[in-house]
Amino acid sequence: xxxxxxxxxxxxxxxxxGAVDWGIRDFHGYATSRGTTYNAYLVLADKxxxxxxxxxxxxxxxxxxxxxxxxxxxxxxxxxxxxxMDHTGCLPQVMAAAxxxxxxxxxxxxxxxxxxxxxxxxxxxVADGETVSLGDAxxxxxxxxxxxxxxxxxxxxxxxxxxxxxxxFGMHLASTERFADAIPRDVLxxxxxxxxxxxxxxxxxxVTKTVxxxxxxxxxxxMIAPDHGPIYREDLGWIIDLWAEWAxxxxxxxxxxxxxxxxxxxxxxxxAVAEGLLAGxxxxxxxxxxxxxxxxxxxxxxxxxxxLVVGSxxxxxxxxxxxxxxxxxxxxxxxxxxxxxxxxxxxxxGEAVAKIEEWLGRMKVDLVxxxxxxxYVPDAEALAxxxxxxxxxxxxxxxxxxxxx
Amino acid sequence: MKYECTACGYIYDPVAGDPDGxxxxxxxxxxxxxxxxxxxxxVGKDMFEPLE
Numbered sequence: 001x002x003x004x005x006x007x008x009x010x011x012x013x014x015x016x017x018g019a020v021d022w023g024i025r026d027f028h029g030y031a032t033s034r035g036t037t038y039n040a041y042l043v044l045a046d047k048x049x050x051x052x053x054x055x056x057x058x059x060x061x062x063x064x065x066x067x068x069x070x071x072x073x074x075x076x077x078x079x080x081x082x083x084x085m086d087h088t089g090c091l092p093q094v095m096a097a098a099x100x101x102x103x104x105x106x107x108x109x110x111x112x113x114x115x116x117x118x119x120x121x122x123x124x125x126v127a128d129g130e131t132v133s134l135g136d137a138x139x140x141x142x143x144x145x146x147x148x149x150x151x152x153x154x155x156x157x158x159x160x161x162x163x164x165x166x167x168x169f170g171m172h173l174a175s176t177e178r179f180a181d182a183i184p185r186d187v188l189x190x191x192x193x194x195x196x197x198x199x200x201x202x203x204x205x206x207v208t209k210t211v212x213x214x215x216x217x218x219x220x221x222x223m224i225a226p227d228h229g230p231i232y233r234e235d236l237g238w239i240i241d242l243w244a245e246w247a248x249x250x251x252x253x254x255x256x257x258x259x260x261x262x263x264x265x266x267x268x269x270x271x272a273v274a275e276g277l278l279a280g281x282x283x284x285x286x287x288x289x290x291x292x293x294x295x296x297x298x299x300x301x302x303x304x305x306x307x308l309v310v311g312s313x314x315x316x317x318x319x320x321x322x323x324x325x326x327x328x329x330x331x332x333x334x335x336x337x338x339x340x341x342x343x344x345x346x347x348x349x350g351e352a353v354a355k356i357e358e359w360l361g362r363m364k365v366d367l368v369x370x371x372x373x374x375x376y377v378p379d380a381e382a383l384a385x386x387x388x389x390x391x392x393x394x395x396x397x398x399x400x401x402x403x404x405x
Numbered sequence: 406m407k408y409e410c411t412a413c414g415y416i417y418d419p420v421a422g423d424p425d426g427x428x429x430x431x432x433x434x435x436x437x438x439x440x441x442x443x444x445x446x447x448v449g450k451d452m453f454e455p456l457e
Binding site for chain 2: 108202203209
């Protein structure tokens, strides 16, 4: 029977059976401006195996793609590499519809799936390094704990040489193209960086360790098939090396100025700070008014920056709420090796600057200049102080970059 | 001294130990077996840092 959705061939026996979410723009607080995909893969081995599923509302699309190549009731095994609901939301319904002989997850995955769906012990735990036979094919599991959940693992299909890397090497990018080589490299790089910055950054030391672990296994790799975004079948080293480099969190010559403003005063200060940063030696400055720049875009810019300068007016003795939103988000992402400073206008009291300095200090941002406050509307002297603040940060940034080689 | 898991934020307190993981109260972080893992997220000892 013809199906409204069709599977896409990945290799002789592997088919992409995922779903494309063209419309999603807010992925738990991450601005997915290009949408996303939830990738699931069907292995037509002796034991027909489904690797991961999709977000619940997209179950029909996945089942239709599966049915375009095999009756869903013929699925013998389901592998759950990651318990998050964008990959498991329809798992109980798929289990009910397909009646698989076994469902596999990591030990932590079994616990997490139970806590999500109360499957009553119907998921089998596999150990790190364990291999399961699919009859004429073999799958080996490698745990990748905390990349980016405790349950995370990847599955390697021998023979085809495909690494099903769950969220590893993924990106949020909706497209009809299933392979990375059909998508412009600058789009891939931007979305890969955004994904790394917003999902993986806090776990960078583990990324370094896990990339080394995977390389150490010497698995012949023909493809990397993640759970979001395109599949890599050429130049696999490109994405692996990018992740390895981002995990180092090296200082870079770019500075980010993030701020909000009430009546334009902190905005004027931000522009003076930016001029100072350039004059002081920053290679590039990204000025990000928080009324129009999303927190996840600030995080993305910061991935390849070395300075963070934050500005806020004082409102009711507090920093602006959008600034607090950014700081709570960034603190969780644990950016490292940043220099920084703070500025802002105020009418009376003026607590915002000191509060932001305290927060940045907690985030281990090296504050290299005393914060600049301007009463109501900055005069020429206050703007000059902002420029000087920028210059001081720019010089410190230049020294950091030179020292790190 | 207490140690924090850099991956998930769990804090190992030697006074409490990790009874569910078979670690007696009063066990210093340095004396934990090499194969001990974070009870919260499962990463290894090398991902822990001393808490200032």
